[in-house]
Amino acid sequence: MKLSVRLRLTLLYSGIFFIAGLLVLGVSFLIVRGILDDTRLRLQAAPEFLPSHAVLEPSGKVVLVKVSKRDVLNAQQNYEQATMTRFLLQAGLVVVLLGALATIAGWVVSGRVLKPLYQVTDTARRVAHGHNLAERIAYAGSNHDVKDLADTFDLMLARLAHAFDVQQRFIANASHELRTPLAINRTLVDVALRRPDATPDAQRLGESLLVVNTRHERLIDGLLALAESDRPVLERHQPVDLSEVASHVVDHAGEEADAKSIVLHQALAPAPSKGDPVLLERLAQNLVENAIRHNFQGGEVWVTTRLSDGEAELSVANSGPVVPAYDLETIFEPFRRLRADRVRSDRGTGLGLSIVRATARAHGGTVVAEPREEGGLTVTVRLKLAPAPVLREDDFGD
Incomplete structure (x- = not known):
């Protein structure tokens, strides 16, 4: 107790x-x-x-009796x-x-x-719980140890708020400064490839440059998403149903799955949670894309949402090569892949599961990866449930 x-x-x-x-x-x-x-x-x-x-005799005399x-x-x-x-x-x-x-x-x-x-x-x-770094204790009592603690805590909150503001501005500036040159390069290469006098060698070179440029764009997007997700969710804290997010992601992943003849299975039960809808959609998208890209031709992917032990759960399992248990922690590190060359671009940038873990932690959740006996992985994300709505008298009508 x-x-x-x-x-x-x-x-x-x-x-x-x-x-x-x-x-x-x-x-x-x-x-x-x-x-x-x-x-x-x-x-x-x-x-x-x-x-x-002492005894009083009839005569009125007091006698001490032994x-x-x-x-x-x-x-x-x-x-x-x-x-x-x-x-x-x-x-x-x-x-x-x-x-x-x-x-x-x-x-x-x-x-x-x-x-x-x-x-x-x-x-x-x-x-x-509320993620409001602007709040302060502002203790106005006498000067003693507790006041020193309150003032130190206020100073820490002020420094954290400043650090988050600086990070947010850096992400916004980096997003613009890094993406603009790549967009210009892609446009210039496209224009050069469409020129009538472009030689076959120039076209092959242009196509190679477009592949490299696309990889750089995806790498920058992944890094920015990782920086954005690897911090507590502050202002975009709202109810989100993981089943709706997963359904939307699966629908958009159909084209990539069809290209590899991969069958997508869905078992989407309501799983209300809370957080940033954009980051949670990116989380589910990374899980599904990772399950498709690290899979066999003609393999299968299972996407499941449900409530489990008082938490909202999103699980993505896929067929594929056998994954050793000692490699499970490695796949969550940035730029780390299993038996994959860093130069290859067809399987992403190596940031997918890193973004998943960072996003889950920012929402106060957990991520667990387990190898399947038949091959492949099962990655499960657990988040806190959305709070129950507060009912007022007006909600019941007359």
Whole structure:
């Protein structure tokens, strides 16, 4: 069981009080016990008969009657037992009552002491779940350790927000600066290939340049997508059904699958999640394209969406060559392929699964790859479920 800091402090306060109370009760018990023992010792040293009982005679004279020391000692022993029993009961009751009051006071005091820390925790939780880096704690209390923690956390949020802004601007600028020259090169090569006086050698050279240019465009797109997906989803957090995303991706992948005579199987059950629709579509597209390109001629691909263990799940399996289990982690690293030459461009840039993992992590999800006994892979993405809609009275009508 997980105990909160407030409860731990309360238990510590009450525990210390009860221990101190029991120590005081024990010391008091010994003191009273010693006083009574001294009285008994004095009685034991007295004569056999003690003039300890006054009697009023009919004549009006008061006479002291001697009582046996044994009777006095017995009476003293009964008195001591009754006194100590009453003392322990009353003192124990006082300790219990004061301990209960100390527990309540400890709960209240610890709550007031930890209130600034709870404020820091709540703000951190809202930033982590809501992805709003503009929010600050702005603690205005007295200058102590908790205020130092709050100010440090605000400084960290400010630096993170600045870093994300710089990254976003860099991605936008890089997207424009890198794609524009490649688009110009492609246009110039196309124009040169369409010239009537273009020789066969020039046409072959132009076609090779177009292949290289296309590969560079795909590489840049992959790098930009990886940079865009390898950060938490901030403002584009909205409900997305993975079944709809997968269906759209499968429909657009039909032409590439037909070129290799690959059969696409779909089992798309509702799988509501939340996140950026564009990034999630790119995730599903990379999985399906990877399953088609790393497949046999006439192979098969299975695309499945469902709810599993409280999470939305997208699974893409494909036939193909047998993948060793020790190579599974390698395929998620950028520019790494299994038994593929880096120069080849027909199987992509080696960033597909890297983008998948980065996108899943940015959405708080996970990616797992498992080899199939018949060959090929099964890649499964699990994301958090979309929150249930909040119903208001207006939603029910009259």
